Amino acid sequence: MNAAVVLPIVLPLGAGALSMALGRWPRLRQSIGLGALLATIVVSVQLLLRVADGTVLVSRLGGWEPTVGIVLVVDLFSAIMLVVSSSMLLVVLVYAIGSPRTDVSGAFFQPVYLVLAAGVSACFLTGDLFNLFVAFEITLTASYVLITFGGSRLQVRHGMTYIVISLLASTLFITAVGLTYAAVGTVNMAELAVRLAEIDPGLRMALGVFFLVVFGIKAAIFPLFFWLPDSYPVAASPVTAIFAGLLTKVGVYAIIRTQTLMFSDGEASMLLLVVAGLTMTAGVFGAIAQDDVKRILSFHIISQIGYMIFGLGLFTVVGLAATVFYVVHHIIVKTALFLVGGLIEEGTGTAALSRLGGLLHVRPMLAALFLLPALSLAGIPPFSGFIAKLTLVQAGLAVGSYAIVAVAIFVSALTLFSMVKIWSGVFWGAPEEPPPIADAFEKSRRALPRLMSFSTGLVVAASLAFVFAAAPLWELGETAAAGLIDPSIYIEAVRTP
Amino acid sequence: MTRRFIILSWLAAVWVMLWEAVTWANVAGGVVVAILVVWMVPSHRQETAVGFRPLAAVRLVVYFLWKLLEASAKLTWEIFTPRNRINAAVISVPLTSRVAGIVTVVANMVSLTPGSVTIDIDPETMTLFIHVLHLRSVEEDRASVLYLESLTLAAFPPSAFPPAVTAIGGGETR
Amino acid sequence: MTFVLALTVAVLYGTGAYLLLQRNLSRIVIGLGVLGHGANLLLLSAGRAGRAPIIGDGAGTYADPLPQALALTAIVITFGVSAYLLALVYRSWVLSQSDEVEDDVEDRRIAEMATRLAAAQEQAREVETADDDPDAVS
Amino acid sequence: MINRSLVLDVLVDLVVRTALVFSLFLLFSGHNAPGGGFIAGLVAGISIVLRYIAGGHAGVRSVIGVRPEGLLGVGLSVAVLTGMLGWVWGEAFLESAKFEVELPVLGVVKATSALPFDIGVFLVVVGVALAMIAALGQEEEV
Amino acid sequence: MMTTATTVALGLLLVAAVLCMVRMLRMGSMADRIVALDSLLLVVASGLAVQAARTGDGLYLNVMVVVALLGFVGTGLVALFIERRGA
Amino acid sequence: MEVLAAILLVLGAFLATVAAIGLQRFDDVLARMHAATKPATLGLLLIVIGAAVVLREPGSVLKLLLVILLQMVTAPVGAHLVGRAAIRSNQASPDTFFDAESERRRLD
Amino acid sequence: MILVLLAHLAVAGVAAALGGRMGRRVLLVGAAAPTITTVWLARTATARPVDVVESLTWIPAIGLDLDFRLDGFATLMVALIGGIGVLVFLYAWKYFDEREGLGRFTSYLVIFAGAMFGLVTADNLLALFIFWELTSITSYLLIGFDDESAVARAGALQALLVTGAGGLVMLGGIVLLAQAAGSYSLSAILADPPSTPSAGAGLALILVGAFTKSAQFPFHFWLPGAMSAATPVSAFLHSATMVKAGIYLIARLAPVFAGLIVWWRPAVVVVGLATMLVGGWRALAQHDLKLLLAQGTVSQLGFIVVLVGLGRPELTFAGMAMILAHAVFKAALFMFAGIVDHQAHTRDLRRLTGLGSRMPATAWAAVLAIASMAGIPPLLGFVSKEAALEALVGEPQWWIVTAGVVVGSALTVAYGLQFLWGTFGNKPEGGSDPVGPEVDAPNALFLAPPLVLVGLTVIAGLTPGLVDDLVGGAATALDPAAASYHLALWHGFGTPLALSFAAVVAGAVLWRKPLGRLRNLTRRAPDAPSVYAAMVTGINRLADRVTSTMQSGSLPVYVGVILTVAVIAPGFLLVRFGTAPTDLAFASSSVQVVTAALVVAAAFGTIIAQRRLGAVLFLGGVGYGVAVLFVLQGAPDLALTQLLVETLALALFILVLRLLPSQFEIVQSRIRRLARVGVAVGVGLLAGGFSLWAASVERGPSIADEYLARALPEGGGRNVTNVILTDFRAFDTLGEITVLAVVAMGAMALILARHPDDESDEPTSPAAGSEELGRSR
Numbered sequence A: 001m002n003a004a005v006v007l008p009i010v011l012p013l014g015a016g017a018l019s020m021a022l023g024r025w026p027r028l029r030q031s032i033g034l035g036a037l038l039a040t041i042v043v044s045v046q047l048l049l050r051v052a053d054g055t056v057l058v059s060r061l062g063g064w065e066p067t068v069g070i071v072l073v074v075d076l077f078s079a080i081m082l083v084v085s086s087s088m089l090l091v092v093l094v095y096a097i098g099s100p101r102t103d104v105s106g107a108f109f110q111p112v113y114l115v116l117a118a119g120v121s122a123c124f125l126t127g128d129l130f131n132l133f134v135a136f137e138i139t140l141t142a143s144y145v146l147i148t149f150g151g152s153r154l155q156v157r158h159g160m161t162y163i164v165i166s167l168l169a170s171t172l173f174i175t176a177v178g179l180t181y182a183a184v185g186t187v188n189m190a191e192l193a194v195r196l197a198e199i200d201p202g203l204r205m206a207l208g209v210f211f212l213v214v215f216g217i218k219a220a221i222f223p224l225f226f227w228l229p230d231s232y233p234v235a236a237s238p239v240t241a242i243f244a245g246l247l248t249k250v251g252v253y254a255i256i257r258t259q260t261l262m263f264s265d266g267e268a269s270m271l272l273l274v275v276a277g278l279t280m281t282a283g284v285f286g287a288i289a290q291d292d293v294k295r296i297l298s299f300h301i302i303s304q305i306g307y308m309i310f311g312l313g314l315f316t317v318v319g320l321a322a323t324v325f326y327v328v329h330h331i332i333v334k335t336a337l338f339l340v341g342g343l344i345e346e347g348t349g350t351a352a353l354s355r356l357g358g359l360l361h362v363r364p365m366l367a368a369l370f371l372l373p374a375l376s377l378a379g380i381p382p383f384s385g386f387i388a389k390l391t392l393v394q395a396g397l398a399v400g401s402y403a404i405v406a407v408a409i410f411v412s413a414l415t416l417f418s419m420v421k422i423w424s425g426v427f428w429g430a431p432e433e434p435p436p437i438a439d440a441f442e443k444s445r446r447a448l449p450r451l452m453s454f455s456t457g458l459v460v461a462a463s464l465a466f467v468f469a470a471a472p473l474w475e476l477g478e479t480a481a482a483g484l485i486d487p488s489i490y491i492e493a494v495r496t497p
Numbered sequence B: 001m002t003r004r005f006i007i008l009s010w011l012a013a014v015w016v017m018l019w020e021a022v023t024w025a026n027v028a029g030g031v032v033v034a035i036l037v038v039w040m041v042p043s044h045r046q047e048t049a050v051g052f053r054p055l056a057a058v059r060l061v062v063y064f065l066w067k068l069l070e071a072s073a074k075l076t077w078e079i080f081t082p083r084n085r086i087n088a089a090v091i092s093v094p095l096t097s098r099v100a101g102i103v104t105v106v107a108n109m110v111s112l113t114p115g116s117v118t119i120d121i122d123p124e125t126m127t128l129f130i131h132v133l134h135l136r137s138v139e140e141d142r143a144s145v146l147y148l149e150s151l152t153l154a155a156f157p158p159s160a161f162p163p164a165v166t167a168i169g170g171g172e173t174r
Numbered sequence C: 001m002t003f004v005l006a007l008t009v010a011v012l013y014g015t016g017a018y019l020l021l022q023r024n025l026s027r028i029v030i031g032l033g034v035l036g037h038g039a040n041l042l043l044l045s046a047g048r049a050g051r052a053p054i055i056g057d058g059a060g061t062y063a064d065p066l067p068q069a070l071a072l073t074a075i076v077i078t079f080g081v082s083a084y085l086l087a088l089v090y091r092s093w094v095l096s097q098s099d100e101v102e103d104d105v106e107d108r109r110i111a112e113m114a115t116r117l118a119a120a121q122e123q124a125r126e127v128e129t130a131d132d133d134p135d136a137v138s
Numbered sequence D: 001m002i003n004r005s006l007v008l009d010v011l012v013d014l015v016v017r018t019a020l021v022f023s024l025f026l027l028f029s030g031h032n033a034p035g036g037g038f039i040a041g042l043v044a045g046i047s048i049v050l051r052y053i054a055g056g057h058a059g060v061r062s063v064i065g066v067r068p069e070g071l072l073g074v075g076l077s078v079a080v081l082t083g084m085l086g087w088v089w090g091e092a093f094l095e096s097a098k099f100e101v102e103l104p105v106l107g108v109v110k111a112t113s114a115l116p117f118d119i120g121v122f123l124v125v126v127g128v129a130l131a132m133i134a135a136l137g138q139e140e141e142v
Numbered sequence E: 001m002m003t004t005a006t007t008v009a010l011g012l013l014l015v016a017a018v019l020c021m022v023r024m025l026r027m028g029s030m031a032d033r034i035v036a037l038d039s040l041l042l043v044v045a046s047g048l049a050v051q052a053a054r055t056g057d058g059l060y061l062n063v064m065v066v067v068a069l070l071g072f073v074g075t076g077l078v079a080l081f082i083e084r085r086g087a
Numbered sequence F: 001m002e003v004l005a006a007i008l009l010v011l012g013a014f015l016a017t018v019a020a021i022g023l024q025r026f027d028d029v030l031a032r033m034h035a036a037t038k039p040a041t042l043g044l045l046l047i048v049i050g051a052a053v054v055l056r057e058p059g060s061v062l063k064l065l066l067v068i069l070l071q072m073v074t075a076p077v078g079a080h081l082v083g084r085a086a087i088r089s090n091q092a093s094p095d096t097f098f099d100a101e102s103e104r105r106r107l108d
Numbered sequence G: 001m002i003l004v005l006l007a008h009l010a011v012a013g014v015a016a017a018l019g020g021r022m023g024r025r026v027l028l029v030g031a032a033a034p035t036i037t038t039v040w041l042a043r044t045a046t047a048r049p050v051d052v053v054e055s056l057t058w059i060p061a062i063g064l065d066l067d068f069r070l071d072g073f074a075t076l077m078v079a080l081i082g083g084i085g086v087l088v089f090l091y092a093w094k095y096f097d098e099r100e101g102l103g104r105f106t107s108y109l110v111i112f113a114g115a116m117f118g119l120v121t122a123d124n125l126l127a128l129f130i131f132w133e134l135t136s137i138t139s140y141l142l143i144g145f146d147d148e149s150a151v152a153r154a155g156a157l158q159a160l161l162v163t164g165a166g167g168l169v170m171l172g173g174i175v176l177l178a179q180a181a182g183s184y185s186l187s188a189i190l191a192d193p194p195s196t197p198s199a200g201a202g203l204a205l206i207l208v209g210a211f212t213k214s215a216q217f218p219f220h221f222w223l224p225g226a227m228s229a230a231t232p233v234s235a236f237l238h239s240a241t242m243v244k245a246g247i248y249l250i251a252r253l254a255p256v257f258a259g260l261i262v263w264w265r266p267a268v269v270v271v272g273l274a275t276m277l278v279g280g281w282r283a284l285a286q287h288d289l290k291l292l293l294a295q296g297t298v299s300q301l302g303f304i305v306v307l308v309g310l311g312r313p314e315l316t317f318a319g320m321a322m323i324l325a326h327a328v329f330k331a332a333l334f335m336f337a338g339i340v341d342h343q344a345h346t347r348d349l350r351r352l353t354g355l356g357s358r359m360p361a362t363a364w365a366a367v368l369a370i371a372s373m374a375g376i377p378p379l380l381g382f383v384s385k386e387a388a389l390e391a392l393v394g395e396p397q398w399w400i401v402t403a404g405v406v407v408g409s410a411l412t413v414a415y416g417l418q419f420l421w422g423t424f425g426n427k428p429e430g431g432s433d434p435v436g437p438e439v440d441a442p443n444a445l446f447l448a449p450p451l452v453l454v455g456l457t458v459i460a461g462l463t464p465g466l467v468d469d470l471v472g473g474a475a476t477a478l479d480p481a482a483a484s485y486h487l488a489l490w491h492g493f494g495t496p497l498a499l500s501f502a503a504v505v506a507g508a509v510l511w512r513k514p515l516g517r518l519r520n521l522t523r524r525a526p527d528a529p530s531v532y533a534a535m536v537t538g539i540n541r542l543a544d545r546v547t548s549t550m551q552s553g554s555l556p557v558y559v560g561v562i563l564t565v566a567v568i569a570p571g572f573l574l575v576r577f578g579t580a581p582t583d584l585a586f587a588s589s590s591v592q593v594v595t596a597a598l599v600v601a602a603a604f605g606t607i608i609a610q611r612r613l614g615a616v617l618f619l620g621g622v623g624y625g626v627a628v629l630f631v632l633q634g635a636p637d638l639a640l641t642q643l644l645v646e647t648l649a650l651a652l653f654i655l656v657l658r659l660l661p662s663q664f665e666i667v668q669s670r671i672r673r674l675a676r677v678g679v680a681v682g683v684g685l686l687a688g689g690f691s692l693w694a695a696s697v698e699r700g701p702s703i704a705d706e707y708l709a710r711a712l713p714e715g716g717g718r719n720v721t722n723v724i725l726t727d728f729r730a731f732d733t734l735g736e737i738t739v740l741a742v743v744a745m746g747a748m749a750l751i752l753a754r755h756p757d758d759e760s761d762e763p764t765s766p767a768a769g770s771e772e773l774g775r776s777r
């Protein structure tokens, strides 16, 4: 029955625990990890199918009713996030296994990675505010370890930025939870939705904005994003890929969940739209100023987060549906791009544009693997990014939010500019300085690790498949958005004895 | 009466005290836990067998408590009177015992007593270095420590092995 | 929550924040510690105070046990993460003998580039205005 | 960093063992009195630190012959498995159950499935202490 | 009777605690600070005992056991550190 | 019984205060150490005994006994370590007298 | 139509796959795609009584469906795409020497052809947009095909940015228009056109997109920049097809909206005429064959925009004729330019001399093509221009257009002559590094494709009836009123012919006597390419500046910003909209007051401590003090945990501190002390105030009593906190130990990580690379 709801957390967590204990047998460890993530996907898809019509599944952990115990809740939005995230996690694990960097394939990587997977699932599933904090901490702690995996000087330095900022965010989070509990006496989110509506509006708005700040740090919105481009690029490629694809989206998820469930009156609409515009613009300007592939891509994460917030800020079904759609698109495409970035580094030893060039002639397949998601990211049709942006534009214009649409379009053009800069710098022309790997641009170059290329191809293929499945996905997004805009079903499902 | 037995009974007693009730279940549990813990944490030192004389032990405790109160009173007086009578010194007291456990007990009692603290122990010669706040005279202070040692030795007389053997292994870790 | 507790919370947050705004890693870690204490105190005082919530006989209202459980979890989590941060400080020192968070190199480089470009542009503009005025010369 | 002290050296065994007894007490009594797996684990962890102070790494290793990651894995697995047992006797993950066993001498022993869960917690916390000592206690000269 | 006694005791302990903190804050050597911290811990433990006497329940005894058993760990470590480094 | 407990409690607390005053009073680190930790330890013992006398649950006495025992074991270790550190890091007052053997060991 | 598109995809795939093995013959594979288009069109067009409609639903909910409609206008466009497409592929086969990447080139070009086909047949505006942007992307890849050349890369980027950005603007317009009309279907919108202000705004944006695509002033500059593309690309994209996309869209909308929207006609006329004149003028100044043609194309596109944009049936008809004629002669001219370039290895008019005698066939064919362009009878160009002038003369209120067209035509004649004379003429003065005598005539197969086009321009000129159906069908599809117009070679002696004649004469004069002074006058006007360059560098610089301001790289700054936001945003709302708390208890006991005071003192101690150890000890003091506060709140478990954690943390701290120097270094922070204090005070105030505020709220039934009541009977434990931790909320605890386990794993991994000394043989991390970079610069 609803026992399956907990599986997306328990499967990777159990597998993580086992692989901690099984450090000595790498093959067994790997099969456990892959098996667990595969099973997670299967379970998630099943959950998705069960909630596709807008129903909400509730699982009471320990059998305790909500407010006493912790509940896990699957609505369509969380189910979608689960499916996408577990798929990306599996593919990136394959990529990591295929990576020749020992620190990534070593005994410590997988358990931590699986815990990350469990944490992400928990973030999507939990219906309890404090448990969300715990889930965040699981995810973050795993990410601290992963970002500093390898322990090089730069990783330690930039990991420090990441960890300090995240810790600060966590402290603010726990502060917000404490304040909320003090004000309304519960940490169950559905119950909160009911009780928060009854308290002093000033306090409620302040809490709402406080949560926005807390999750905004994680989601890297303006002006809380500075840490991201300084820290993401130093991690190992699979780690950066999964961070870029998933972690900030966990923040976005939390923003959407809290702003639609707990502070559902749309009081923050204007603020969100302003933040969205600034985030888009700041991110894309940052990207244009960079010279390093991973840094460029990192700044684009920020810019893209702005689009997601844009859809949320409209507080309409179409706007939220567009955001859901955007999030899914972005997770896939961003993961793909960072995986390609990793392959570029793998082949040449660098990601600096000035040391790259002409890769198109040496590795045409890699060029194709980059070009498709890059165009998608820039919103070029017919790729998923286009559909995502189109729906946002439609949603924005439908309610007359012209300014934000104008910004979105302007930023879109700049994004194209920036993607083309990567293309031109990496795949066209010739390097200004020789890359670290001397024969990187010789025909006789060594082959890229097959598993890495394979998994990258898989993600790119997924981003293309997305285009063909766009109609049903959009319908899912609309149903999910309807559930977010009107959370009564969610609240009802949780509170029904 | 081996040291191991002392340890086991101490641990079992701790268990019982923690549960705040002397019942068979607690005693049995205490024994099990004690054995478990001793098995988990093997001693990293040579264990030296010592004996145990309860009467002498009581005498030691009483003497020690008396010293404790006396010294505390003195120190309290010192604190509340403006005159500074401090005459600090570090003196060395070569003990006669070569058993590390005994030396430790003596050193601790010295440290517990207000106005004196064991600064250091030379494991070769089992000499205590003691910081005293109010030096009467080196000899006098040394003598009182040695008296304390004699009381301790009376309570825990060395058995089985000659002192010389333990002296060799005394200061070394395994 | 009493006024005194709120004041304590305020001071802990304030001092924690102050320490966090420094570049010295040790201070940052300590600041996070102080901030964590403040947060835990705030969390605990979100519930009512009272007798320890251990069911027994005796009089008086029990304290709210939930914030206690939550704060306990939070304490342990904060501890764990701080421990990891300490491990990083350790490693950072081993690697670079530095306890300071230097600025991000790439960010600085871009900032410098921007300044240099602006200067160059300024210069170019001056030159341009100079020979853009042929009438003045002829 | 350790300058040997005979006093410390002699007493460490005593204190560490006592602390472990205490820690087990906290573990088993935690459901009814202040304590529990965390606190128990922390007490045990600090006693490991103590052991490190007295004997350095060798001291720690001679005591606990397990790899920290093994301890972590087992502890976490125990907790997760206990949670899964909830499916056996109830229908929810982490659903608890109470047991009463009558044993000779000891009388009626009551326990809940919270105990094995707490044991898992305990093991993890001990594992953390071990790992942190291993990470931070490398004997490099200053 | 008991209430008066415990109140007086608590008052004295509070004074002691404040004095310990004053010592910690005064510019002094590290040894001083660690001594002050150690004393503070003792005062806390004493306070718990007084509290136990006042309320009559032994819920905080475990805390006292912790202080008695492990309170010296921090002190000892800092002392070893100071010894190494100088204050 | 109650009177005894009251006396013990107040006396113990008084000793703790004395210790804290001692912390301010002396100008030698080691002297302060003597003044601070010893009376405070004794004070704790007294208070614990006092509490044991009045505690409602008789079993608690056992635990209080344990506290006393443990305190007796660990407190001197702490004092020893701190004292040693103070001497070794040359924080003792310059007036401190060293006998011959101690002087030799100090200079090692 | 969907099948045709799929065929393009398939051909592109095959070409990409076979590219390496087939060499330049892969271009013949590519030719299959336009051949399919042509054959399909031939079969469909003959069998068709009404418009052919196909549809593929995609995402109906957002109005995005692949609806196609082949009407008369689309037929004309498809004919150009297919017919010229075949010729271009054949031409390219001979144009390229064997080289790497021709497979890629072919597939780009095929995809482009497919996109173009989709664009002109799409009936859904969003689908149209998709193909629109696809043509931009493929054009980018094609222009930059010669990627070693920085000029090619820059040209490609420029074209993409202008047309891509224009496209994005157009997307906004499309959505506005469609939302006003309630449909994304082009035919539906045209059947029931909205005239609301938002529809008008949408149309304006669409026009901007169309102008960028069709290289209208002031966006025209990308087209000359795109001339670094291989000549077959220019012949196809930059004369016949892609640049017609904007015109296509304008032509579709004009007949309906020109009358509805007040500003439509003025806008189109101003832009079109300006383009025409600027392009023509600039063409005169070019020394590069292709640049000359490109500027000429700009000029002609402006002309066509005016024709189709005014939305008059007769002008629309003329516009259709012009589209056809221009595609044919301009494609041929580009091909000739390519032949010259290929044979002589230069396109510089100042170096070429006497090629007329070396390659006479080429020269004569080029003369015919130029003549067509210049509107000399009896060629197709003349026929269409005559139709245009005839129509314009019938619209006296647009006399300004007529005048402009005449001037433009004169310019056309002038640069046409420039082309011919410059390339084929025998120039006695030669030039600095003359090329000519040693040049060979081109291979017959190479010359064949342009010859076919020239043939067409001649034949269609002589017998306009051949193409009259095509042109008339197109015009009628746009505007039924255009059904009565027909092409004719001879309109009789009238104003149009006179104007044509005048233009030819004026052009010849202009060519002989270039107006040097006039040119000087215009030189100082801001020209568009430099505006573009300024914009690009401007954006780059703005990005640099914005980024360097925001992204300071300094952790304290980041923390400061975050804290400031976290204080100001909620603080403002709290103070502005909240009701301040009342009824505060000061403290629960004096013990609490003193303990709190101690905690506060210790907290300040962490700040003032100058030594690391001191600060750590104060932290410990705070921790112990907080533990006491926990006790006072009634939380023994918490106090125990706090004490133990504090002790363990202290131990770990000391293990780390033994490595670090005793004193804190004095580090210059990027934040001033005062600001730090300010932020800190703000954070404190918020935390304290907020918690008082939250605590003062009247709240619902507390969950506390439920826990207290149920812990023993249902959870089986007296310690309620522990029962919560291990039972009620055991999931939190599970998460918590997971955190701990991960931390420990991470710490272990850090130790086992390779020692930094061998960091060199680690794959260099990106930032490491850039760090070196930073140093070397």
Ligand code: NA
Pocket: A218, A219, A247, A248, A251
């Ligand atoms: Na993140």
Ligand code: NA
Pocket: A353, A354, A355, A356, A357, A424, A425, A426, A429, A430, A431, A432
């Ligand atoms: Na490059």
